[in-house]
Amino acid sequence: MAKTLITLSGIEKSFDGVKVLSDFNLSIDENEFITLLGPSGCGKTTCLRIIGGFETPDAGTVAIDGRIVNDLEPNQRQINTCFQRYALFPHLDVFENVAFGLRIRKVEKAEIVRRVEETLRLVKLEGYGPRAVSTLSGGQQQRVAIARAIVNRPKVLLLDEPLGALDLKLRQEMQYELKEMQRTLGITFVYVTHDQEEALTMSDKIVVMNQGRILQVGTPEDVYNEPKNRFVANFIGESNIFEGVMREDYLVSFCGREFKCVDRGFAADEPVDVVIRPEDFDFVPPSKAKIVGVVDSLVFRGVHYEINVIVEGREYTIHTTKTRSIGDRVGLAVDPSLIHVMKRDVHA
Amino acid sequence: MRRLRRYAIPFVAWMAVFIVVPTLILLFLSFSDYSLYDGGPFAFTFARFEIFAAPLVLTAIGNSVALAGATTAACFLIGYPVALYLSHLPEKTGKILMSLLIVPLWSNMLLRIVAWEKVFTPDSFFTDLTGLSIDLLGSKTAILVGMVAMYLPFMVFPIYSVLEKLDRGLVEAARDLGADDAQVFLRVIFPLSAGGVLSGVIMTLLPALTSFVLPARLGLGRVPLIGNVIESKLMKEVLGSSGRSINEGALVSLSLMVLSIVLYILATRFDREGETLL
Ligand SMILES: Nc1ncnc2c1ncn2[C@@H]1O[C@H](COP(=O)(O)OP(=O)(O)OP(=O)(O)O)[C@@H](O)[C@H]1O
Numbered sequence A: 001m002a003k004t005l006i007t008l009s010g011i012e013k014s015f016d017g018v019k020v021l022s023d024f025n026l027s028i029d030e031n032e033f034i035t036l037l038g039p040s041g042c043g044k045t046t047c048l049r050i051i052g053g054f055e056t057p058d059a060g061t062v063a064i065d066g067r068i069v070n071d072l073e074p075n076q077r078q079i080n081t082c083f084q085r086y087a088l089f090p091h092l093d094v095f096e097n098v099a100f101g102l103r104i105r106k107v108e109k110a111e112i113v114r115r116v117e118e119t120l121r122l123v124k125l126e127g128y129g130p131r132a133v134s135t136l137s138g139g140q141q142q143r144v145a146i147a148r149a150i151v152n153r154p155k156v157l158l159l160d161e162p163l164g165a166l167d168l169k170l171r172q173e174m175q176y177e178l179k180e181m182q183r184t185l186g187i188t189f190v191y192v193t194h195d196q197e198e199a200l201t202m203s204d205k206i207v208v209m210n211q212g213r214i215l216q217v218g219t220p221e222d223v224y225n226e227p228k229n230r231f232v233a234n235f236i237g238e239s240n241i242f243e244g245v246m247r248e249d250y251l252v253s254f255c256g257r258e259f260k261c262v263d264r265g266f267a268a269d270e271p272v273d274v275v276i277r278p279e280d281f282d283f284v285p286p287s288k289a290k291i292v293g294v295v296d297s298l299v300f301r302g303v304h305y306e307i308n309v310i311v312e313g314r315e316y317t318i319h320t321t322k323t324r325s326i327g328d329r330v331g332l333a334v335d336p337s338l339i340h341v342m343k344r345d346v347h348a
Numbered sequence B: 001m002r003r004l005r006r007y008a009i010p011f012v013a014w015m016a017v018f019i020v021v022p023t024l025i026l027l028f029l030s031f032s033d034y035s036l037y038d039g040g041p042f043a044f045t046f047a048r049f050e051i052f053a054a055p056l057v058l059t060a061i062g063n064s065v066a067l068a069g070a071t072t073a074a075c076f077l078i079g080y081p082v083a084l085y086l087s088h089l090p091e092k093t094g095k096i097l098m099s100l101l102i103v104p105l106w107s108n109m110l111l112r113i114v115a116w117e118k119v120f121t122p123d124s125f126f127t128d129l130t131g132l133s134i135d136l137l138g139s140k141t142a143i144l145v146g147m148v149a150m151y152l153p154f155m156v157f158p159i160y161s162v163l164e165k166l167d168r169g170l171v172e173a174a175r176d177l178g179a180d181d182a183q184v185f186l187r188v189i190f191p192l193s194a195g196g197v198l199s200g201v202i203m204t205l206l207p208a209l210t211s212f213v214l215p216a217r218l219g220l221g222r223v224p225l226i227g228n229v230i231e232s233k234l235m236k237e238v239l240g241s242s243g244r245s246i247n248e249g250a251l252v253s254l255s256l257m258v259l260s261i262v263l264y265i266l267a268t269r270f271d272r273e274g275e276t277l278l
């Protein structure tokens, strides 16, 4: 069992009377890659700033290594941050920006040169040392910000959308490098991103947030396959979400039909939300299908086709490698184990 | 753009008449032995430069440089913390306090000098008011205090305007990287405000170097300064004394001007972002 490194308990934070974080509880394990995922303005940056020591929570405690650090200044915490707005020092060149933390810690000169150069190589900015930061492109500045934080090899690294300004290819390479570094150097990563795919591929644990609350914490598989509510299902991946009623254990009714499922533990006739991922539908001959509809649109998406089927006025989205033509009558089937039933949630 | 040009004509004309022409006259007088009042033939000469060897002038230059330097240093040491403090206040409060520093500049300079005169005179009404009897009139200290009071706002303002614009995120980044208060100041805040400091230094140093009314009044003329040399050289001629003293006055005056321009150019060189007043 991994050791807990950071614990946020009962954190509350308001700005000008507006609640930004409420009842925020989270524990982060040592050497874990944890991602905060949520829509813009939901409080991700605020959460990082509280861990980093730049904001004081109105209530609750932040503990690092079992020690409450609410009163510790940012420079007294073994944490480094890659800021959402980079915050590079305009009066220093790229090399000195990256070397800043090492100079503060009075690392030996030759060692500084070695480590800064190694880190610049890692973020693919070899030879950019003497450049003024104002002459760099957005993506290059972002990589300097990453380098400036990781060169210190802190215990905890906070990264606020560190790859947002990079193109797809570079982003994937950097994702790999960051993940590699987290694995080999034993650094705990607290990562913020808008990009659900990035969250799914990189994280050990994902925290889905909305409006300052945690909706679900779990492994990427958990939050993708077993979303706790409509919001999580919608935010992570594409979903078909239906309002339904749980008839009894293992039997759910939606769209006017009853389906076998693998969920249990609901009250009889409890209203629920039902999720079916677009890739979980299969085409079957209409004569054998419970759900029959007409293909309304078809888009080629590279790996798969995205097909919209209209069934009794409702639209179903399906991802499949098989192709159909617009206007075709099709039958849809779904395996009971791929029907996911969720409680209705007040916060969703 | 073109049509706007004619609106600049009054100002350009003003500049020509009251700046370019006098400068040309200064140039003319500095390099000739032409006598302004007696007339006479024009002969080009470097002879006027001998004035820079006169003991009185050398003393005056030394005094001026020392006094201006001390004034600037004192203004910096007092002004920087003030600017730093003001920049940390909420924007509105800072601006209000800053204007409190500037408003006195709108009152007549002579009036402020006379006020200091009273402060430094024993048994003046300042003594009646406060019970303090200070006898400093005629001393270098009096001049220094008066000059610092006079020029402090010129130091504070450019530094404040740079610090006020400083991105708080940079301070946070430095703290994040482990810097304590002193390191944040030395490695981030101060270097980033250097442009403002330079503007402040120039804006204090230049007027301090050339001031003569204030030292004359508060120093009772006991401390000769460049300004006083120029004044007396010119006045002598006006009062009808012989010699070429007005030409010498013109040369000293011109030299100061050249020095100012050189300092100004150096300042703008270093302060390329133009974030400060210059
Ligand atoms: N210093 C502040 N003063 C006032 N309001 C603030 C402050 N910082 C954040 N907020 C507000 O708190 C809310 C959460 O902000 P936060 O920056 O944490 O969002 P975020 O999840 O990081 O968003 P994004 O994905 O757009 O970066 C926002 O509504 C924001 O306006």
Ligand SMILES: [Mg+2]
Binding pocket: A044, A045, A046, A084, A160
């Ligand atoms: Mg943010």
